[in-house]
Amino acid sequence: MTAKGLEVIEHTVHLTHEWINELCERLDWSSHKDALRLxxxxxxxxxxxLSHDEIAQFTAQLPLLIRGMFYEGWNPSPTKGKDRHLDAFLAEIDAEVSNVTEYRGSEDIRxxxxFLNARLSSGEIEDIRASLPEAIREFWPSTKI
Incomplete structure (x- = not known):
C-alpha cells in the first residue's frame, strides 16, 4: 500500500504508460506525446x-486516464449528422495530427x-465496428482472422 493509499491512481498511470509505450513501438515513433495524441x-x-451505450461499454475497458481523455470535451447531446465517408473520417484525424513529423496518415491510423484490437475484447471491437459506417468499418481491421 502506498503512503497515501491511492493505488488506483498509481495503477492507471502505470497502465497508461504501458499503452503509450506499446503504441509508440507499434507506430515506430520516438514521441510518446504524439502517439498519445494520435x-x-x-x-x-x-x-x-457510437451510441451512448456503446461508448460506455467501450470506455469501460480503457485505462482510467485514457478514458478521461476520451470523454474530455464530449457533449453527449445529439449532434448534427457526421459525414459518413471514410475520407471525411481520415481528414478529421489528419487535421489534428498532420503537423506531427512522424505521422504517415492512414497507415498510422490503422x-x-x-492496437485497440489487441488491447480490448474482440467482442467489443466488433460491436464498435458494426456501429460505424460501412467504409469506416472496412478500414478498421477486423479482429476475426
Missing part, C-alpha cells in the same frame, strides 16, 4: 458515430485501430 484524436473521431 490515440486520443482517433478515438474521439469515431466516438461521435496502427492505432490494430
Amino acid at each position: 490515440l486520443r484524436v482517433t478515438m474521439r473521431t469515431f466516438r461521435d458515430y 496502427t492505432v485501430l490494430r
